[in-house]
Amino acid sequence: MTHRSGFACFVGRPNAGKSTLTNALVGQKVAITSGRPQTTRHTIRGIVHRADAQLVLVDTPGLHRPRTLLGERLNHLVKDTLTEVDVVGFCLPADQKVGPGDRFIAEQLVQLSRDGRGTPVVAVVTKADLVTKGRLAEHLLAVQQLGEWTDIVPVSAQSGYQVEVLTDVLVSHLPEGPALYPEGELTDEPEQVMVAELVREAALEGVRDELPHSLAVVVEEIVPREDTGDGTPMLDVRVNLYVERDSQKAIIIGRGGARLRDVGSQARRGIEALLGARVYLDLHVKVAKDWQRDPKQLGRLGF
Numbered sequence: 372m373t374h375r376s377g378f379a380c381f382v383g384r385p386n387a388g389k390s391t392l393t394n395a396l397v398g399q400k401v402a403i404t405s406g407r408p409q410t411t412r413h414t415i416r417g418i419v420h421r422a423d424a425q426l427v428l429v430d431t432p433g434l435h436r437p438r439t440l441l442g443e444r445l446n447h448l449v450k451d452t453l454t455e456v457d458v459v460g461f462c463l464p465a466d467q468k469v470g471p472g473d474r475f476i477a478e479q480l481v482q483l484s485r486d487g488r489g490t491p492v493v494a495v496v497t498k499a500d501l502v503t504k505g506r507l508a509e510h511l512l513a514v515q516q517l518g519e520w521t522d523i524v525p526v527s528a529q530s531g532y533q534v535e536v537l538t539d540v541l542v543s544h545l546p547e548g549p550a551l552y553p554e555g556e557l558t559d560e561p562e563q564v565m566v567a568e569l570v571r572e573a574a575l576e577g578v579r580d581e582l583p584h585s586l587a588v589v590v591e592e593i594v595p596r597e598d599t600g601d602g603t604p605m606l607d608v609r610v611n612l613y614v615e616r617d618s619q620k621a622i623i624i625g626r627g628g629a630r631l632r633d634v635g636s637q638a639r640r641g642i643e644a645l646l647g648a649r650v651y652l653d654l655h656v657k658v659a660k661d662w663q664r665d666p667k668q669l670g671r672l673g674f
Contacts, residue, residue, distance in 0.1 A: 377545035383462030384472035388497035395528035500527035
């Protein structure tokens with residue numbers, strides 16, 4: 372039996388369903404998801420293991436016209452990733468009309484193939500469960516007119532519709548080769564980055580629109596606690612959340628610290644599942660004024 376292995380990457384404007392799709396293909400949560408645009412900051416790899424293939428998914432931030440230095444750096448990250456993968460999945464949500472953002476990305480992808488790389492691009496129409504069959508057919512036509520796509524696949528990460536079909540299509544574009552990662556490994560993302568993403572996701576739940584761009588999360592340390600009293604292993608996890616203004620700090624902390632406590636409880640459950648141990652989570656909110664536009668601060672916060 373022929374075995375294929377290689378890298379696929381999802382691109383699309385912010386909030387096109389890329390992270391949810393990554394999780395659906397892997398079968399477990401490896402990428403942060405949120406109803407808010409621009410929640411993915413790091414390239415997260417999810418690994419799909421099959422008897423005949425290993426598909427490594429690279430999840431990128433949404434490609435967009437940058438307005439800040441952070442935006443520019445995120446776009447460079449995406450473009451660098453596009454040049455290194457075997458197949459690209461261009462995500463276009465079925466519940467939103469094709470717009471300027473999609474056309475901007477389509478142009479970038481066309482340019483990529485003109486540069487001689489010839490990377491196949493599969494148009495992935497996400498959130499297919501949210502529209503009628505008639506609306507889906509219209510959307511598929513509009514997507515077809517955007518560019519020369521190797522395949523067009525409608526999917527729903529929520530209902531599982533055509534998720535297997537999409538996996539088959541992506542695998543068909545991979546070169547023949549052995550597995551790149553050990554069986555059972557689902558991501559190569561360092562634990563600290565995963566912990567930071569879980570805290571970030573919890574902090575973004577139900578807050579105002581201006582916050583996603585302004586929130587950076589840095590894990591200071593993850594250390595075993597020497598004496599827990601009852602002998603069960605416990606980890607101390609210390610995390611700093613950085614915002615740009617005092618008003619944003621107040622939003623995250625909430626009245627009397629109530630919101631930060633909720634963030635801590637929600638994040639702790641995910642972190643304990645990830646690390647397989649009880650966790651004491653120590654969260655601190657700090658102001659790093661206008662960090663998105665400051666090269667020094669961007670470097671310090673890991674961008």
